[in-house]
Amino acid sequence: MSDLLSSLNNLPAPQFVEVGDGVGLATYSWGELDAPVVVLVHGFASSTADTWLHTGWVRMLEREGYRILGIDLRGHGASQKPHDADGYAVGSLARDVEAVLDTFLIDETLYAGYSLGARVGWQVLRDLGDRITRAVLGGVPDGIPLDRLDVGQVRRYIADGTPVTDPATQSYVELAERVAGNDLDALLALAEGMRSSRSIDPDPAQAPEQPVLFATGSEDAVIEGSRRLAEAAPQSSFFEIPGRHHFNALGSKAFRLAALEFLRAG
Numbered sequence: 001m002s003d004l005l006s007s008l009n010n011l012p013a014p015q016f017v018e019v020g021d022g023v024g025l026a027t028y029s030w031g032e033l034d035a036p037v038v039v040l041v042h043g044f045a046s047s048t049a050d051t052w053l054h055t056g057w058v059r060m061l062e063r064e065g066y067r068i069l070g071i072d073l074r075g076h077g078a079s080q081k082p083h084d085a086d087g088y089a090v091g092s093l094a095r096d097v098e099a100v101l102d103t104f105l106i107d108e109t110l111y112a113g114y115s116l117g118a119r120v121g122w123q124v125l126r127d128l129g130d131r132i133t134r135a136v137l138g139g140v141p142d143g144i145p146l147d148r149l150d151v152g153q154v155r156r157y158i159a160d161g162t163p164v165t166d167p168a169t170q171s172y173v174e175l176a177e178r179v180a181g182n183d184l185d186a187l188l189a190l191a192e193g194m195r196s197s198r199s200i201d202p203d204p205a206q207a208p209e210q211p212v213l214f215a216t217g218s219e220d221a222v223i224e225g226s227r228r229l230a231e232a233a234p235q236s237s238f239f240e241i242p243g244r245h246h247f248n249a250l251g252s253k254a255f256r257l258a259a260l261e262f263l264r265a266g
Contacts, residue, residue: 010058011049014078019099021087026078027100030058031067037109038263040070041097041117043139044146045176045187047077051114055250060260069109071100073116074186081186088193090201094123101131110263111135114250119194119201122229125208134211134266136259139246141222142202142229146172146191154191158184175247204232211235213262215255217244237262 014026028048038061042051048070052058061068072079073093086092097120101109111132113121118140125132148168156162157173164170172191176182194201207229214230216223218240230238239258241249249255 009054011053014072017100017103019074019096023074023082023087023096024080025074025096025100026072027104028070028072029068030062031065033067035065035067037106038066038068039097039101039106039109039111040068041073041111041113041120042070042076043115043117044190045076045172045179045182046115047072047179049077050179051117051250052112057112057250057256060256064260064264066110066263069100069104069106071097073120075183075190077181081183083183083185083189085189085193085196088190089196090119090123090194091127092193093120094127097124098128101128107131108133110266112138112259112263113140114138115140115246122202122208125210125212126206132210134213134263135208136213136215136262137229138215138255138259139217139220139222139226139249140202140214140229141225142204143225144195144201146195149191151188151192154184154188158188202229204229207233207236209234211262211266213237213239213259215239215241215249215258217241217246217249217252219243219245220249222246 016024018024040052075081111121118137121135121137150166150169153164153169157164176187212233214226216226230236241252241255244252
């Protein structure tokens with residue numbers, strides 16, 4: 001049991017990559033340098049450790065012989081947390097991933113993203129073409145990103161502690177405060193940046209052409225949106241994670257095994 005706990009908490013020291021606008025991103029590596037690469041990108045208000053390490057994904061992929069590269073998105077984890085919403089557009093977050101791949105001289109990789117990381121992954125698949133050979137996108141809805149968040153209530157909460165009364169917004173705040181070191185101002189900037197265009201994102205009309213496994217919990221409110229996105233992608237499959245909702249899907253052994261089988265096929 002102690003060996004298992006050690007493997008689930010074995011977070012290496014971050015290596016920082018400075019992206020185009022000077023923001024430093026924390027990255028984490030496991031596995032042999034010459035092994036096939038899997039890039040892991042976490043969810044909203046989370047981190048590489050929270051999303052991928054503590055849930056057993058890193059341990060599974062390392063045992064399978066992959067080189068793993070985890071990225072803390074800007075505003076998250078050990079990465080810098082700017083408060084400028086302009087840097088948090090989906091396209092900007094995808095360019096951050098590209099900058100990390102360029103820094104590590106990675107020409108071709110597999111990709112796994114969950115929730116926010118899956119939204120970013122959709123764009124990465126579109127923008128980076130053949131560099132991303134196949135991807136697992138978990139818990140990704142269609143629609144306007146973070147549209148249910150009441151920005152005004154969050155601003156007042158940050159400013160003077162005014163209680164948040166909107167249930168959906170309160171859920172986001174609780175999610176943000178769950179992880180030590182999170183910066184509510186940075187996460188609010190992310191929400192504003194991602195939904196600034198008020199356009200549908202991901203857009204089913206702009207579906208990626210690479211093989212994609214979409215996976216969403218059977219109890220997750222976004223499951224029908226995930227299905228619609230899977231139906232729009234020409235080389236996709238859909239895995240319904242049995243008995244899981246949005247916040248516990250990553251701990252599902254069935255999900256991990258389905259993802260591993262899909263990645264092996266590449």
